[in-house]
Amino acid sequence: MQEIQIHNSTFESYLTENEIDSSVQxxxxxxxxxYQDRHVLFIAVLNGSFMFCSDLLKKITVSCAVSFVKMQxxxxxxxxxxxxxxxxxxxxxxxxxxVIVEDIVDTGNTLEKLxxxxxxxxVNSIKTATLLYKPEAxxxxxxxxxxxxxxxxxxxxxxxxxxxxxxxxxxxxxxxxKH
Ligand code: 5GP
Numbered sequence: 001m002q003e004i005q006i007h008n009s010t011f012e013s014y015l016t017e018n019e020i021d022s023s024v025q026x027x028x029x030x031x032x033x034x035y036q037d038r039h040v041l042f043i044a045v046l047n048g049s050f051m052f053c054s055d056l057l058k059k060i061t062v063s064c065a066v067s068f069v070k071m072q073x074x075x076x077x078x079x080x081x082x083x084x085x086x087x088x089x090x091x092x093x094x095x096x097x098x099v100i101v102e103d104i105v106d107t108g109n110t111l112e113k114l115x116x117x118x119x120x121x122x123v124n125s126i127k128t129a130t131l132l133y134k135p136e137a138x139x140x141x142x143x144x145x146x147x148x149x150x151x152x153x154x155x156x157x158x159x160x161x162x163x164x165x166x167x168x169x170x171x172x173x174x175x176x177x178k179h
Contacts, residue, residue, distance in 0.1 A: 001013065001172075003177070004167075004170075004174060006157070006163050006164075006166050006167055007163070007164065007166075009163065009176060009177075010176075010177040011157055011158075011163075011167075011174035011175060011176055011177060012174060012175060012177045013172060013174055014156060014172075014173050014174055014175040015149065015159075015172060015173035016172055017171050017172055019149070020131070020148075020159055020172070020173065021055070023131060023148030023149050024052065024055045024056050024059065024131065024148065025059060026148065027056060027129050027131075027146045027147075027148055028056055028059035028060055029059075030146050031056075031060060031062070031099060031129065031146060032059075032060060032061050032062055034127075035062045035097065035099075036062060037062075038062065038063070038097060039062070039063040039064065039065075039097065040060075040062060040063070040064045040065075040097055040098075040099050041064070041065050041066070041067060041093070041096045041097065041098050041099070042056075042057065042060075042064060042065070042066045042067070042098075042099050042101050043066075043067050043068070043069060043089070043098055043099070043100050043101065043114070043118075044066060044067075044068050044069075044101040045068075045069055045070075045071055045100065045101065045102050045103070045110060045114065046068050046069065046070040046071070047070065047160070047162070047168070048102075048103035048104065048160045048161050048162065048168075049101050049102055049103040049131075049160060050160055050168075051103075051159050051160035051168070052101065052103050052131045052159065052160055053066065053101045056101065056129070067089060067091060069089055069114065069117075071110050071113065071114065089117065089118075089121070092121075093118065093121040093122070093123050094121065094122045094123075095122070095123070095124045096123050096124055097123070097124050097125045098118055098123050098125065098126045098127070099126075099127050099128070099129055099146075100114055100118075100126065100127070100128040100129065101129050101130075102128060102129070102130040102131075103130070103131055103132065103159075103160050103161055104130060104131065104132040104133070104134070104156070104161060105128070105130045105132070105133045105134065105138060105144055106134050106137045106138070107137055107138065107139050107140075108138050108139055108140035108142060109139075109140075111128060111140065111142055111144075112140050112142060115142055127143075127145040127146065128142070128143070128144050128145050128146070129145065129146035130144060130146070130147055130148065131148040131149065131159075132148060132149055132150075132151050132156065132173075133147045133148075133149070133150050133151070134150075134151055134152070134153050135150055136152065136153040137153045151175075154175050154176060155175065155176040156173050156174065156175045156176075157170070157173070157174050157175075157176075158170030158171070158172055158173045158174050159171065159172065159173050161173070
């Protein structure tokens, strides 16, 4: 499928399954090397990161556990600027080494909110892994430690990422077509 239509928007093919898989592999190799002989708690940010998290964890060889938070900042194709926590973290995180798993880092608002939540819980360390990163949109100073692919400031969809709840099931990544 080269193009798909969702509501009144057209999306064109952007990243192939092979390109996505290589990026996931690259991130896994870096994490496996960084956390050798340590234990990691992966915290995946729902909903968008479910597919990336699943593929990433299959390639992780160090001791690990996974937990999920649900955050929301986008409505349709726009960021609202405000991040709400819809499902939070209940476990004891004191002294834990955390890797945040994001599908995409855009403004960084979600990341900033999550960092604040984790710092309140006295974690030992926080690093971030994201499949996609929009450097032109990023407004924070927090480090993004493991980046799959840097992309321009355009709206993308597929491989977990949605447009109004649709398109998460697509195995490739598409971007909004400009008219
Ligand atoms: P941030 O808080 O960094 O601005 O945005 C993070 C969240 O916004 C991501 O986890 C994702 O859910 C959503 N988001 C940001 N950019 C895009 C995009 O291009 N496409 C889609 N579908 N969601 C996006």
